[in-house]
Amino acid sequence: MSELLAVENLGKKFGGFVALDGINLSVRKGERLGLIGPNGSGKSTFVNCICGTLRNETGSVRFEGALLDGKIAHQRTRIGLARSFQLPRPFMTMSVADNLRIPLLYTVNARSGPRITSGDAAARTHELLALVGLEAKALHRPSDLTQIEMRKLELARAIATEPKLLIADEAMAGLSQSEIDDILKLLMQLNERGITVILIEHIMSAVMSFSQRLVVFVSGRKIADGVPTDVMRDPDVVRAYLG
Amino acid sequence: MASFNERAATLPCLGTPACGMSYDLLINAIVAGLLLGGFYVAVTIGLSISFGILDIVNIAHPAFIILGAYVVYIVNSQFGLDPILVAVVMLPVFYALGAGVYQVYFLSFERRGQAALRGLAFFFGLLFVNEVALILVFGVDYRYVTAPYIGPSLRLGPIDFPLRMLIPFLTAMVMFAAIQLFLSRTFIGRAIKAVSQDQLALRLMGADPTRIKRIAFALSIATASIAGALLIIIQPIEPSIGREFIGRAFAICVLGGMGSLPGTIVAGLLLGVVESLTATFHGPSWSPAISFGFLLITLAVRPAGLMGR
Amino acid sequence: MKTWTFFLAGLAVGALTFGAARLTGNDYVFFAGYVVLQSVVLATAWNILGGYTGYVNFGSSAFFAVGAYTTVFFYKTFPMPVPLLVLCGGVVSGIIGLGMGYLTLRLRGAFFAIATIALLVVLQTLIVNWTYVGGSRGAYIIRPQSVPLLGSYIQYLFLIMLTLAVVAVTCARLIERSQLGFGFAAIRDDEMAAEASGVPTLKLKLIATTISGAFMGMAGAPFPYYISYLQPSSAFVLDYSVNAIAMSMIGGTSTWLGPVIGALLLGTLQQVASVTASPAVNLLIVGLLLIFFVIVAPNGIVGLAQSLRARMRR
Numbered sequence: 001m002s003e004l005l006a007v008e009n010l011g012k013k014f015g016g017f018v019a020l021d022g023i024n025l026s027v028r029k030g031e032r033l034g035l036i037g038p039n040g041s042g043k044s045t046f047v048n049c050i051c052g053t054l055r056n057e058t059g060s061v062r063f064e065g066a067l068l069d070g071k072i073a074h075q076r077t078r079i080g081l082a083r084s085f086q087l088p089r090p091f092m093t094m095s096v097a098d099n100l101r102i103p104l105l106y107t108v109n110a111r112s113g114p115r116i117t118s119g120d121a122a123a124r125t126h127e128l129l130a131l132v133g134l135e136a137k138a139l140h141r142p143s144d145l146t147q148i149e150m151r152k153l154e155l156a157r158a159i160a161t162e163p164k165l166l167i168a169d170e171a172m173a174g175l176s177q178s179e180i181d182d183i184l185k186l187l188m189q190l191n192e193r194g195i196t197v198i199l200i201e202h203i204m205s206a207v208m209s210f211s212q213r214l215v216v217f218v219s220g221r222k223i224a225d226g227v228p229t230d231v232m233r234d235p236d237v238v239r240a241y242l243g
Numbered sequence: 244m245a246s247f248n249e250r251a252a253t254l255p256c257l258g259t260p261a262c263g264m265s266y267d268l269l270i271n272a273i274v275a276g277l278l279l280g281g282f283y284v285a286v287t288i289g290l291s292i293s294f295g296i297l298d299i300v301n302i303a304h305p306a307f308i309i310l311g312a313y314v315v316y317i318v319n320s321q322f323g324l325d326p327i328l329v330a331v332v333m334l335p336v337f338y339a340l341g342a343g344v345y346q347v348y349f350l351s352f353e354r355r356g357q358a359a360l361r362g363l364a365f366f367f368g369l370l371f372v373n374e375v376a377l378i379l380v381f382g383v384d385y386r387y388v389t390a391p392y393i394g395p396s397l398r399l400g401p402i403d404f405p406l407r408m409l410i411p412f413l414t415a416m417v418m419f420a421a422i423q424l425f426l427s428r429t430f431i432g433r434a435i436k437a438v439s440q441d442q443l444a445l446r447l448m449g450a451d452p453t454r455i456k457r458i459a460f461a462l463s464i465a466t467a468s469i470a471g472a473l474l475i476i477i478q479p480i481e482p483s484i485g486r487e488f489i490g491r492a493f494a495i496c497v498l499g500g501m502g503s504l505p506g507t508i509v510a511g512l513l514l515g516v517v518e519s520l521t522a523t524f525h526g527p528s529w530s531p532a533i534s535f536g537f538l539l540i541t542l543a544v545r546p547a548g549l550m551g552r
Numbered sequence: 553m554k555t556w557t558f559f560l561a562g563l564a565v566g567a568l569t570f571g572a573a574r575l576t577g578n579d580y581v582f583f584a585g586y587v588v589l590q591s592v593v594l595a596t597a598w599n600i601l602g603g604y605t606g607y608v609n610f611g612s613s614a615f616f617a618v619g620a621y622t623t624v625f626f627y628k629t630f631p632m633p634v635p636l637l638v639l640c641g642g643v644v645s646g647i648i649g650l651g652m653g654y655l656t657l658r659l660r661g662a663f664f665a666i667a668t669i670a671l672l673v674v675l676q677t678l679i680v681n682w683t684y685v686g687g688s689r690g691a692y693i694i695r696p697q698s699v700p701l702l703g704s705y706i707q708y709l710f711l712i713m714l715t716l717a718v719v720a721v722t723c724a725r726l727i728e729r730s731q732l733g734f735g736f737a738a739i740r741d742d743e744m745a746a747e748a749s750g751v752p753t754l755k756l757k758l759i760a761t762t763i764s765g766a767f768m769g770m771a772g773a774p775f776p777y778y779i780s781y782l783q784p785s786s787a788f789v790l791d792y793s794v795n796a797i798a799m800s801m802i803g804g805t806s807t808w809l810g811p812v813i814g815a816l817l818l819g820t821l822q823q824v825a826s827v828t829a830s831p832a833v834n835l836l837i838v839g840l841l842l843i844f845f846v847i848v849a850p851n852g853i854v855g856l857a858q859s860l861r862a863r864m865r866r
Contacts, residue, residue, distance in 0.1 A: 157745075
């Protein structure tokens with residue numbers, strides 16, 4: 001398998017606080033990667049730097065071999081890098097279906113290839129909503145959704161960009177076991193279609209069952225990277241988690 | 244465009260037979276600028292609290308200052324009381340006014356998550372209503388106050404210290420020191436500084452973030468009472484003059500690093516000096532643009548510093 | 553309705569309005585109507601940026617004044633018919649809008665709003681100090697006594713503003729229903745999420761500031777001919793800014809209809825009130841209405857009507 005994402009020596013500071021300290025990470029095409037770490041360990045900052053929401057101070061990010069430096073967020077989305085936000089950020093004045101039309105019109109249509117007509121868009125929106133089980137809510141406003149449905153919408157909007165790499169940032173927090181299983185199944189399905197997935201999660205059972213490889217961040221550094229069961233036996237990781 | 248250059252070229256030569264730079268003029272302009280800058284600190288400190296710390300874009304802050312100035316004017320012209328004394332007596336009233344405005348703001352916008360667009364329009368409406376109401380009551384005539392220190396000057400060698408500027412400067416510094424002490428030494432003060440960053444920690448400490456914000460906003464409006472008195476001591480006022488201070492106050496607030504009180508004082512003095520030098524050497528008609536130009540350049544050049552909060 | 557159908561319908565309504573106004577045989581109707589139509593253009597223009605993308609512009613007066621002073625400039629250097637001046641005013645104000653956007657749109661919304669006030673004062677200071685266009689003393693524009701076909705000059709100006717209003721409203725409606733307007737709404741709702749969904753936010757915001765600024769400038773271009781003596785203090789008054797915001801907010805900011813309703817209602821009210829009350833009372837009413845509406849009916853008259861209809865359906 002070839003390399004999809006290559007992060008080299010990535011660093012970011014907020015004032016005097018070092019959020020990311022020389023992170024190196026390589027993700028292969030089609031891989032399922034789990035990323036864990038205590039609160040404030042830099043996971044979300046890492047996502048933000050990769051997706052262009054924040055600018056990294058040192059290091060570089062390569063996607064399919066191309067350097068991403070200077071590319072702003074929407075351009076990274078268009079080349080196939082999608083993320084869901086930790087706290088769902090739906091477009092509140094639009095219907096649930098329209099929330100998914102935005103990435104279809106602005107990302108999928110911006111790529112070379114056949115353009116999506118408004119009829120196609122309606123069909124695709126429906127398909128995506130069915131995938132996450134929100135068909136019944138298509139015409140509702142996001143404010144009518146429950147917290148869980150909101151997370152599903154967030155994920156669906158990221159999937160709608162037809163990404164090569166999907167970063168799911170704590171998509172399962174607060175969900176019940178059966179809902180977690182639903183989302184895991186969905187992510188597995190996407191992965192089977194060839195989408196590389198980085199799962200950032202606190203719920204260990206989900207991470208362990210999903211990930212082929214596990215990476216651990218502590219205080220902005222990568223302290224472990226490898227086969228999940230080995231990583232969890234690593235004394236550094238045990239110390240970070242159990243104090 | 245020729246007229247700009249003519250004026251720029253001739254003015255620096257005033258009072259100097261050899262047409263070189265007049266040091267007296269320069270030093271006096273700098274001193275006048277520092278005194279003016281002290282007053283600007285009083286104008287801005289409230290905004291540094293509301294906009295800088297609380298993230299409430301109170302563009303009506305100058306309107307509250309004008310309101311304070313008119314209150315001082317009424318009492319001073321009726322009873323002859325000292326302007327600054329009047330402002331100090333009025334502090335609780337302005338504090339209550341601020342608490343009331345915050346309550347409306349909180350219930351109508353902040354809680355509904357609509358602070359951005361509608362909250363701005365709300366404060367803009369307040370600004371405008373205040374101005375028009377004052378015009379209806381007092382007309383557009385310039386109003387002024389009388390006090391023993393308006394008129395005389397202190398002279399140290401070639402340097403002129405008009406008391407009309409010196410007293411406001413000193414009052415502003417006292418107010419600044421008091422607020423600085425309050426924010427850094429008291430529990431509520433430290434809670435105010437923390438409120439925008441970590442509401443969860445505040446809750447854990449048993450402090451209600453909304454109450455803390457209300458206190459802070461009320462305090463910011465209370466400073467407008469003092470700033471209003473200083474304003475009307477320094478210059479005669481009319482209702483629409485408040486607009487000029489929107490740019491100045493926001494320029495200082497942003498330049499000073501949003502909510503940093505030491506930054507506010509440095510930026511305030513700096514703007515005062517730059518404005519004073521411009522007025523002396525290029526003519527006063529240019530000085531309103533200085534602060535706004537400052538602001539535009541700051542916004543354009545240092546966006547990272549502004550957003551990296 | 554297709555955009556062309558809408559535009560033609562708009563022109564038809566305009567023609568009827570013009571005919572009705574002529575029937576009154578009173579030029580005052582045209583003087584008052586001109587101001588109301590000017591409000592329609594300003595509010596519609598403000599709403600393209602403020603309502604659709606959520607970026608508040610307090611500097612409408614500045615863009616209006618730039619349009620007006622462009623006319624003064626060309627009046628002195630290269631006289632042209634008013635419709636061409638409208639285009640010139642639009643181009644210059646559009647460029648200012650674009651520059652303004654470049655300067656500030658990387659910032660959060662609040663800074664943009666403050667920067668627009670800054671722009672207002674900076675431009676006013678420039679004009680006050682620019683003697684060629686009259687400086688602080690102002691500039692006289694001599695307007696012809698009459699025009700062919702129409703007769704009185706005010707009817708000619710009225711007709712120009714009427715056309716401009718129809719064009720502006722059609723354009724706003726077109727944007728609202730296009731992919732562009734859809735992207736604007738995404739920016740307004742959540743800029744970070746919009747970017748993550750592939751919306752080129754900076755580019756879209758620049759388009760919005762340019763279009764919005766251009767229409768405001770167009771609204772200002774015929775103004776010197778309307779008042780025939782233009783001073784910086786009459787072009788840069790905050791009243792235009794307040795009116796543009798208040799009319800949009802009172803009508804409702806999420807559709808093209810809102811600003812139109814707001815401007816027609818408030819503009820007419822102001823014209824009627826100006827006969828009986830002082831201009832200050834007039835503006836006080838606008839300010840109070842603005843505060844009242846943002847607190848009580850945040851979605852304006854259109855929003856009220858929509859929720860009423862939704863309730864009736866249930």
